[in-house]
Amino acid sequence: MLKIAFNSSYVLPLPPGHRFPMLKYELIPEQLQYEGLITSDNLFSPGLVSEEVILFTHESSYWERLRDLKLSPQEIRRSGFPLTEQLVKREMMIAQGTIEGCHYSFEHGISFNVAGGTHHAGSNWAEGFCLLNDQAIAANYLLHNKLANRILIIDLDVHQGNGTAEIFYNNPNVFTLSVHAEKNFPFRKEKSDLDVGLPNGVSDKEYLETLDNILPEIFNKFQPDFVFYLSGVDVLATDKLGHLSLTKEGCKQRDIKVFECCLKNKVPVQVSMGGGYSVKLQDIVDAHCNTYRVASHLYF
Secondary structure, eight states: OOEEEOOGGGSOOOOHHHHHHHTHHHHHHHHHHHTTSOOGGGEEOOOOOOHHHHTTTSOHHHHHHHHTTOOOHHHHHHHOSOOOHHHHHHHHHHHHHHHHHHHHHHHHSEEEESSOOOTTOBTTBOBTTBSSOHHHHHHHHHHHTTSOSSEEEEEOSSSOOHHHHHHTTTOTTEEEEEEEESSSSOSSOOOOSEEEEEOTTOOHHHHHHHHHHHHHHHHHHHOOSEEEEEOOSTTBTTBTTTOOOBOHHHHHHHHHHHHHHHHHTTOOEEEEOOOOOBSSHHHHHHHHHHHHHHHHHHHO
16 A cells, blocks of 8 residues: 655645745645545654654754754754744654655555655754755664665755765765756755766756666665655756756656666665745646656556
8 A cells, every 4th residue: 555644734834935835745645635546544644753763863962952943043044944843843743754654665665755855954954944854864763773774865856965965974874866956056065975966957868868877776786675765846847946857757757767676676665755846836746746656556
């Protein structure tokens, strides 16, 4: 069964400038249920990740200041969000959803988090609407509990996963791959195990060829026993913040390539949805829903 982490708390009451991208978190499961692809049985509502698990990944001084709403004004500006208790709990819930999803991935091969992909959060900083790094937290949870030993993080959001790269720098048990628009946020990049910085305007053909050239080799050489996939749809040509030029079909083919590699190598995968900032909300929701459609077809 396809299991998807979702809670109504994913959608925060925010100022108008922040509200638009939040709507997708409600609309994705609604659209999937409308199509008959899922029912309410496919959805699970996660709890809150524990402080103990957070501290496998984030420095205690940073977490305590975040928890106690004592980030500096500069740190709050860098995060992109007004800092509230509700926001911190939302981040804890998203991280827990990714952790719980891992267990469903072991059982069913794949799981999803409607939110997540908070890859700009580093060990001691918040940035770019990311306060706690959900997939990094879940990866360290798996390593700490000896549920996985070799973890591959495939980050195909249009922005480099700088926080994830920093957290796992020189960690031989985690291979971080980031394929992103080079001349885009964050402007100070961290070092992933493999960074592929693409020029502006890359379209479907070049993007998909890039994946064909790197994904099989990474799987063959690193031989992961668990995969995290960040499937941001801000690679679309319609995206306001992206700088790449993929079509929805190209984005769909990207997902197929990732999932087929996981299936061929018999490796479970957890998927967090990442960014999407197209002018039309319908484009964002449809591109994200394609990832679920592909997974349903390939896995179930």
